[in-house]
Amino acid sequence: MTLFSDPSRTDATTDPAVDGPGEGLRRTLGVDRRRFLSTCTAVAAGAVAAPVFGAAPALAQDRDRDHGHGHGHGPGGHVLVPADKRGIILYTVRDATGRDPLATDLPSGFREVFKQLARHGYRQVEFAGYRQHANAPGGANLETVEGARLLRCWLDDYGLRAQGNHGFIPSSWPLTTADKDTFKKHLEIANILGLDHMGTGGDPTGSSYRADWDVAADKWNALGAIARREGVKLYTHNHDSAYGFLLDGGPLDDQGRPTRSSGIRKLEYFLKVTDPRLVWLEMDIFWAHVAQYKFHTYTAHDGSTRKQVFDPAGLVARNNKRYPLFHAKDGVVSTTNGMGYDMVPFGTGVIDYTTFFSRVGQRNYHNPMIEDDNSPSATDPAQSLREAKISYDNLSALRKRRR
Numbered sequence: 001m002t003l004f005s006d007p008s009r010t011d012a013t014t015d016p017a018v019d020g021p022g023e024g025l026r027r028t029l030g031v032d033r034r035r036f037l038s039t040c041t042a043v044a045a046g047a048v049a050a051p052v053f054g055a056a057p058a059l060a061q062d063r064d065r066d067h068g069h070g071h072g073h074g075p076g077g078h079v080l081v082p083a084d085k086r087g088i089i090l091y092t093v094r095d096a097t098g099r100d101p102l103a104t105d106l107p108s109g110f111r112e113v114f115k116q117l118a119r120h121g122y123r124q125v126e127f128a129g130y131r132q133h134a135n136a137p138g139g140a141n142l143e144t145v146e147g148a149r150l151l152r153c154w155l156d157d158y159g160l161r162a163q164g165n166h167g168f169i170p171s172s173w174p175l176t177t178a179d180k181d182t183f184k185k186h187l188e189i190a191n192i193l194g195l196d197h198m199g200t201g202g203d204p205t206g207s208s209y210r211a212d213w214d215v216a217a218d219k220w221n222a223l224g225a226i227a228r229r230e231g232v233k234l235y236t237h238n239h240d241s242a243y244g245f246l247l248d249g250g251p252l253d254d255q256g257r258p259t260r261s262s263g264i265r266k267l268e269y270f271l272k273v274t275d276p277r278l279v280w281l282e283m284d285i286f287w288a289h290v291a292q293y294k295f296h297t298y299t300a301h302d303g304s305t306r307k308q309v310f311d312p313a314g315l316v317a318r319n320n321k322r323y324p325l326f327h328a329k330d331g332v333v334s335t336t337n338g339m340g341y342d343m344v345p346f347g348t349g350v351i352d353y354t355t356f357f358s359r360v361g362q363r364n365y366h367n368p369m370i371e372d373d374n375s376p377s378a379t380d381p382a383q384s385l386r387e388a389k390i391s392y393d394n395l396s397a398l399r400k401r402r403r
Contacts, residue, residue, distance in 0.1 A: 078400040080357040081368055086395055087124030087163055088117060088370040089327065091201075093384045095376035097132045106381055109136025111154045113385070118158035120389045121396060125155070126325070126369045127165035128201065130189070148192040155193070162193040163367050164282070164325055166201035166237065173219045183223065187230045197324060198227060199235035199282060203242040204270060209257055210248040213266060217273040224278030235280040235325060240339070242267045243291035243310055249301040261298040263308055265291075271319055282325035284371070286343065288312035289331065289351055293340030313359040320362050328353065328368040328395065343374050345387040347394020358400050370395060 090097060093113055101108035107116040109132045117125065130147060134140040138150045155162055168186045170179035190198045204216035220236065227234040243265045250260025267281065292310040300306050316323045330349030331341030341349070360366065370391040375384035 079396075080354065080363060080398040080400055081395055082363060083121070083396070084123045085363070085367055086122055086370075086392060087126060087367055088122050088388055088391070089126040089128055089164075089166070091128035091166070091373070092371050092375050092391075093117075093388055094128065095381065095384055097136075099381070100133050100135050102135050104381065107385060109133055109138075110142070110151060111137050114154050114158045114160055116385055117388065118160055120385075120392045122160065122388075122392055124161050124163045124367060124369070126163055127167070127193075129165075129167060143189065145188060145192065148189040152193050162195050163369070164195060164197040164199055164235065165190065165193075166199060169200040169202070169223070173215065175222070180226075183226065184230075187227060187232055190232050191230060195232060197233045197235050197280065197282075199237060199280075199325075201237050203239060203267075204236050206241070208244065208247045208266065210246055210269065213246065213269055214273060217270060217279075220270075220279045221275050224275065228278055233280050233324065234278065235282045236270075237282045237327070238267055238284050238287055240287045240290040240294055242270075243288055243312075244295045245298040250299070250303070259299075260301050260303070262301065263298055263306060265295070265310065268315065271322060276322060279322075280325075281319075281323050282327060283312065283316060283323050284327040284329070285312060285351065285353075285356060286327065286329040286331055286341065286371075288315075290339045290341060294338075313356045316360045320360065321365070323360075324365065324367060326366060326368040327371045329371040329373070343372055345372055345375070345394075346370050346391035347397070348390070354398055354401060357398060368395065 090110075090113070096107055096113045096116075097110055099106070099108045101112070107113050114125070130143040130151070131141055132138070138147060141147065142151055151162075165186075168182055170176070170183055172179045175183075186198065204220055205212045207213065220234070224234040245261040246264050246266050246269050247258045247260065248262050248264070248269075249258050251258075253259055271281070288310070289312060292312065296309045297305055297307050328346055330344050330346045330351050330353070332344050332349045334340060334342045341351075343349075347353075357363065357366075357368075370388065372384075372387060372391065375387045377383040
């Protein structure tokens with residue numbers, strides 16, 4: 001297993017070892033997002049006979065109404081998250097994209113949800129798949145080239161940029177032909193949408209053993225090389241267990257597996273054994289804080305118990321260019337659920353995002369995506385979009401503390 005220990009290398013230059021001789025960042029799928037020509041009229045005309053909800057509003061004033069106006073300074077000091085970096089993963093409002101527009105006056109389907117999020121002030125979205133209600137414009141499944149073109153038109157209409165997707169990562173390794181073809185189809189969709197990043201909502205592996213993380217690293221390096229050739233950065237997302245301690249030494253169990261740890265955390269190891277030119281990470285800050293609560297001691301190779309409290313912001317600061325995306329979700333303290341926190345809308349909990357964003361810096365590089373798994377409500381259908389507005393306002397209000 002080759003160790004890659006230079007996370008500062010994020011250049012997009014040709015690397016024959018990765019790309020093949022002379023291949024570089026050539027787009028083999030025939031779609032260049034930077035030269036994407038809008039075909040909204042033709043696409044919309046040929047999509048489906050679906051309900052029409054009105055023309056695009058004038059959104060510029062709404063998007064720039066925060067104190068910073070996108071320039072970085074306001075009455076309260078330095079804006080921590082610039083206006084053009086404020087995003088939301090659409091999983092947070094999945095009830096809205098999934099509901100029947102014929103049965104409600106609330107925003108429904110991707111197009112109307114984009115319009116509402118833009119009115120709230122958001123500039124970026126992260127997809128969590130490309131399905132919506134069948135009665136929404138475009139139909140149920142937009143996970144096609146034609147569907148991606150339609151989505152791109154709506155994003156452009158409302159001044160939004162798609163920044164990532166939690167989508168298809170092949171389960172096979174070595175890759176089957178079918179999985180590789182599907183992965184390339186998703187890269188084509190990513191390029192139509194203009195995604196700089198494409199990823200997944202899961203961990204590279206659910207194992208605690210170093211050997212399994214070595215295999216995962218090999219797979220992700222290979223997938224990252226394919227993505228890089230199409231100009232897309234491949235990223236993985238974390239839950240709490242991925243920042244638990246790696247089992248990499250000590251006595252072996254009855255299956256020959258290590259039982260103790262050197263103190264390195266699983267995703268920290270993954271950072272070391274993946275190529276920084278090919279693999280990136282999206283830190284879910286909530287789950288990283290759950291890991292801080294849950295995984296603070298480990299059994300060392302010599303059998304001693306050692307304490308090591310996880311520092312999420314410190315890990316990002318040491319590997320800054322490896323973390324282009326964040327999930328920004330908040331929590332209140334819980335002493336009963338085993339995680340230390342219960343999820344709440346952003347800015348209404350106790351996770352110190354002012355300190356986190358101040359410590360990691362690079363505010364024009366990172367892309368924080370608001371997320372709240374619990375926003376959809378079975379009894380209050382307006383809740384998720386209402387809480388998206390609350391979260392946006394709290395994100396835009398973050399200011400670096402004056403010294």
